[in-house]
Amino acid sequence: MTQRSVALLLGTALLWAAVAAWPAAVGASPAPGSNAPASAAETEASGAAGHGQETSDSWSMVFVLLLSTFIGIGVIARVSRLLHTPLMSITNAISAIAVVGSIIVTGTDFPVHIRIIGAIALFASMTNIVSGFLITDRMLKMFKQTRGEAKS
Amino acid sequence: MTQRSVALLLGTALLWAAVAAWPAAVGASPAPGSNAPASAAETEASGAAGHGQETSDSWSMVFVLLLSTFIGIGVIARVSRLLHTPLMSITNAISAIAVVGSIIVTGTDFPVHIRIIGAIALFASMTNIVSGFLITDRMLKMFKQTRGEAKS
Amino acid sequence: MSHGMVQLAYLVATGLFVFSLHWMNSPKTARRAVLAGVAAMTLAVLATWFQPGVVHHLWIIVAIAAGFAVGIPLSRVPLTAVPQRTALSHAFGGLAAGLVGAAKYFLWLGEGSSQLTAFRMTAIVAEVILGFVTLTGSLMAAGKLQEIKWIPQRPVTYPFQNVGNIGLLSAAVLIGLALVLNPTAGWAPAAFIVLILLALVFGVLLIIPIGGADMPTVISILNSYAGLSAVAMGFVLDNKLLITAGALDGSSGLILSIIMCRAMNRSFTNVLFGAFGKVQAAAAGTEERVYKAETIEGASQVLEQASTVVIIPGYGMAVAQAQHRVRDLYNELTKRGIQVKFAIHPVAGRMPGHMNVLLAEAEIPYTDLIEMDEINPDMPQTDVALVIGANDVVNPAARYDKSTPIYGMPIIDADKAHAVFAIKRSKNPGFAGIDNELYFQDKTFMLFGDAKAVVGDLVKQLSGGSGMH
Amino acid sequence: MSHGMVQLAYLVATGLFVFSLHWMNSPKTARRAVLAGVAAMTLAVLATWFQPGVVHHLWIIVAIAAGFAVGIPLSRVPLTAVPQRTALSHAFGGLAAGLVGAAKYFLWLGEGSSQLTAFRMTAIVAEVILGFVTLTGSLMAAGKLQEIKWIPQRPVTYPFQNVGNIGLLSAAVLIGLALVLNPTAGWAPAAFIVLILLALVFGVLLIIPIGGADMPTVISILNSYAGLSAVAMGFVLDNKLLITAGALDGSSGLILSIIMCRAMNRSFTNVLFGAFGKVQAAAAGTEERVYKAETIEGASQVLEQASTVVIIPGYGMAVAQAQHRVRDLYNELTKRGIQVKFAIHPVAGRMPGHMNVLLAEAEIPYTDLIEMDEINPDMPQTDVALVIGANDVVNPAARYDKSTPIYGMPIIDADKAHAVFAIKRSKNPGFAGIDNELYFQDKTFMLFGDAKAVVGDLVKQLSGGSGMH
């Protein structure tokens, strides 16, 4: 990775971060609402993600996004060129982490139509996880270093 | 960096994270208290760090710690061996980020004895910042690639 | 599982995902990467599932079982279909993100305005737009790659295409903005549905003007959209694991597409936005020029005499599925003490690393797969360069002819070898649609025919002749 | 400045810090690293300062001015004093962290128990222990490096040292635990003071048993303690910027100490915890063996005849401040067309990169500073190896003699050169306290004397003699 593309990527990350955090930045009654016990209780009642015990503020998430992007750039740029095809399929499987959201929407005691939507999402993510990891492993198994290894 | 030391470092990071987050993990009335508007108001009154607008939960901080450690390992391991001495002094300057805490303790309308403690801390951090960056730059100026460059 | 335990599980999963991608840096540790990824995903699924609020276990089991039922066959596709599979997978990812975003919106809508803060609403809008654009965009891309009849392979252009697309996107963004400001207004649910529809349509229109052969880059960009929609979901659900995993995925897509663009000498923005326009068809060659054809017998004699052979595979080898025959050829030649290396161009084939997987599938040791930059200095000392179904990546016009679309793209210096054999079916040009100077050289000999058949014949000739040697 | 603006500033500062360390990966971009670091720090300071709650501007200005007044002279120390300066700086960092932790505790104590959550209290205890241990530990280290009279240079051991230290640390941890559980009890403030005192004492006792020459590794570890105390402060103040910057610093210290340990072939735990014990003195050589001394004239004649010379600098060059004379020698030799390279051992001198800064100070181009692993293959083709004040890093005993403390440490293969000249003052051994086989070799000639003087004489001889050439 050249300096230029790193800069480009940082720019993208910051831009995205800025978009994500603008309500917080302009002070338009953002996450504090979600931190208030009243709404926390509601969240608990509706059984949503956080289970109301602790919610983090938007800025924490923006920091996590920035740092993760840095890690992503650092790690991906050093992936061997040999493995770019398996890389595409493993990141594909990893992006199916949306499964977490799908499970919550499917499994919580929400109205049936919501849960149906959730179940479709869960099915879709699970397909990606299963096929993504399996095909990556299938491809990686083929990479042999020596002829002997390749023969055996 | 070998796999082994990366693993060692991850272990350290996780250990540290676990220590830092244990109150949250065992559910011993942690940050929620600090998220409640009542205590937020108190914080506002005392003019402390967050100014009471938003506080993040302990888990966010643990995530930030983990991710930052990964970045640190990745970035530092690739620093040129030539520059290990300047690296020591620049990280020294960066660790003086404690200046942020010192400014708050010194400048807020706290009792005088607290502010005196803060002022000492601020003086100490500022010394590190100034001397750390200056000496790093002084050393880096010396590194010349070619003889011509070195002569001029 | 208590909240603390769930967060701890997510923390460990985050770490494992990072390790997983870290281990992809070498084939030696790469299989560990899959293990780490699977462990992280399992941890995330279990930790989420066993939260107190999650009670409809049967629903979850059924959906997961269905996922396995479809996922396992999808992982068995032939390697040539990997680009399509990846695209399809992105479509699924986009669908999941979009649906969860929509579900969350309607849920919180039912619970009153206090839930739909501006912050959350912004994230939901981003998630839904990214998710549904990725859905239809990836489906179109998969269709073009699979060469499905009713999806046009060629770039489709029509008047006011750019204006229309930009208008559509602006409309979606405006509706999104309105929703952020008034998430609970009477018109909001309807507007939300319209937003989804616009995103779906935009996904289709975004891909229509791009030719089938540009799809790999598009897939990579859609990969990063899928990652970004996971990030947005993380913001909606206040989940740091989603943010990290999504960001890792997003950077991966972005970096791979940058690498592809560089190797094709096109700017990133040219592919991203220039894709709106029509791909400029290259002018056909003016004069008829002469190829020298060679027989199998002649070629195998020359190969036998060589001491160093460099094989340059390209898209044609993938299409012909010739990799196993190529392995046989490699064996025949190395048996004779001839040094055989493969020269891998970064954009040979139709996806990043395409040649590497195919040759690895044929059990060729990866230490003999040499990257372009490393092998080029050795080309002038090479006795025979054997081009198998490659075209643009060995076209010397890239070095000097500013009028060609590939001008400035780094190529493999096949023309510097002492002799060149080139296997292709016809006199047709390659992906970029331009004639290849290399084929008219004095020292180049064509072996016309399907790559699999031609290489098979070469192997037969060599193995038959080896007894008489 | 609104909360949002402050957070945005912190976010940008976080990014800049990462970039700063990233740019340290090459001397070409390194000065940009300082710029980025300064920009990030300035942003952080200003954003914090201009928050509405911060009102005592005069106090801040005075403290900052005092910081500049002390910091500027501290940055002008000679390069040989850099290790001490770094240690002193860590002491300051530890002091700041410890004081802020203490201030926060007493502040929140005054505001009632709702402020002192278990989470915050854990972080405060960690911050205070780490901060004050770093303070006294670093002061001790600085003292040993500066060779201050009343701080013993040699390792000091006494009965029950380990037991006593571990007991002290356990006591501190127990008090910390009690404070976490009862932060507002009547005894708590007193216990907090005791905790601070224990940390201060522990810092001293931790360093006393470690010899002065082991200080560089200790400094690196203290560096990571200083970083960790900043992380703890971040947890106390709920500030992500502090966490990131502290973690960057913490990893840096850890990695540098791991690198040093590896290059010395000592385990990390051996330095960390083995340091509690007494450093085993190596047995003195049994038989008296003979050195061959050489005159300045003889040495310069041999140097003039050489076509490749490798200079191996060590701690002695740093002590003698001989780097400028070495540059003159380098000029004299290169003027004659002789190829001169410097072989840099990773732990030559007394801190990581020590030789590189000194030689860079003397304006020797860094492209001529070659790392051990790269230069060793060339040593057998080298005409003259000139060892200037190095000893352990060229001791062949490291290869085979299991009884020596340096056994297994990779060394620079000076003994493989055709001829070796070694400059040192006496027949005393080096840092590891063992005789050096190299000096008894047939092809080795000693040049006894101070490095600066001897190299100066060589230069005089060469420049005087060059006219007659």
Ligand SMILES: NC(=O)c1ccc[n+]([C@@H]2O[C@H](COP(=O)([O-])OP(=O)(O)OC[C@H]3O[C@@H](n4cnc5c(N)ncnc54)[C@H](OP(=O)(O)O)[C@@H]3O)[C@@H](O)[C@H]2O)c1
């Ligand atoms: N790898 C990537 O990530 C990526 C992404 C996007 C775009 N691209 C583009 O794809 C191109 C790749 O270059 P390339 O040299 O690998 O391929 P190419 O330029 O597309 O040429 C392929 C050649 O293979 C021949 N061929 C096709 N089927 C064959 C068969 N069954 N048997 C024998 N020969 C056959 C074709 O000639 P006949 O028709 O005469 O047989 C053609 O000349 C580049 O222009 C690159 O920019 C690559």
Ligand SMILES: NC(=O)c1ccc[n+]([C@@H]2O[C@H](COP(=O)([O-])OP(=O)(O)OC[C@H]3O[C@@H](n4cnc5c(N)ncnc54)[C@H](OP(=O)(O)O)[C@@H]3O)[C@@H](O)[C@H]2O)c1
């Ligand atoms: N670099 C690091 O990060 C680091 C960290 C911790 C420990 N260490 C340890 O430090 C040692 C470094 O090895 P080294 O070979 O550089 O140094 P060394 O083994 O300590 O040897 C230095 C030599 O220089 C000579 N000397 C001292 N002052 C001199 C002067 N004024 N003029 C000429 N010669 C002089 C000494 O001999 P005379 O007394 O006879 O003159 C001595 O033999 C290793 O053992 C390493 O493990 C290094």
